[in-house]
Amino acid sequence: METRSFQLADLRADDGDDSRRVRGTAIVYGQDADLKVFRERIQPGALRSVLASGRNMRLLFEHDRRGLLASTEAGSLRVFDTPAGLTFEARIAATTTGNDVLTLVRGGELRGMSFGFNVARGGQAFTREAGKLLRTITEFAEVPEITITSAPAYDTTNVAQRSIDPQAIAEAERMLGRPSLQDRRRQLRAAQAAA
Secondary structure: OEEEEEEOOOOEEOOOOOOOEEEEEEEEOOOOEEOOOOEEEEOOOOOHHHHHHOOOOEEEEOOEEEEEEEEOOOOOEEEEEOOOEEEEEEEOOOOHHHHHHHHHHHOOOOOEEEEEEEEOOOOEEEEEEOOEEEEEEOOEEEEEEEEEEOOOOOOOOOOEEEEOOHHHHHHHHHHOOOOOHHHHHHHHHHHHHHO
């Protein structure tokens, strides 16, 4: 599973001591992220099949399953596919972690979001744009989690590299005309066997 993180100004908690609602944007469409190996852009509509599937999506704190804050299955997390991206509204669980997260979101200390995903087969394309390799995600296979995070590495216009699917790296290397790591290993084994 790949993950991406970014800083958002629109993560916020509703006012009032008794309110446990948090709202924000978990995935932003149409913005390029520099992942060093390539740039990445998520197309509007990339979440259509994920949301239509009705599979459970969880809101976590720091990608930790023990930090479960809300879920679509329980009805405490609602997600919306908008022209700007995936927005959400959550009723945060009344747990120690939930209470801490609410306090930090209200105080503005927590504004980062991240998400975990897998790309659908055929749901990405590599092209060159302005001389740079661009990965465009057109369809996700799954987005099992969105997460509130304290340490996003980039601001609102960039997404941080947390992990990248090795197959995406291999495809990017092929686009660049370089043999993939798997190809290099096969070549090395063949040379060793021939010797």
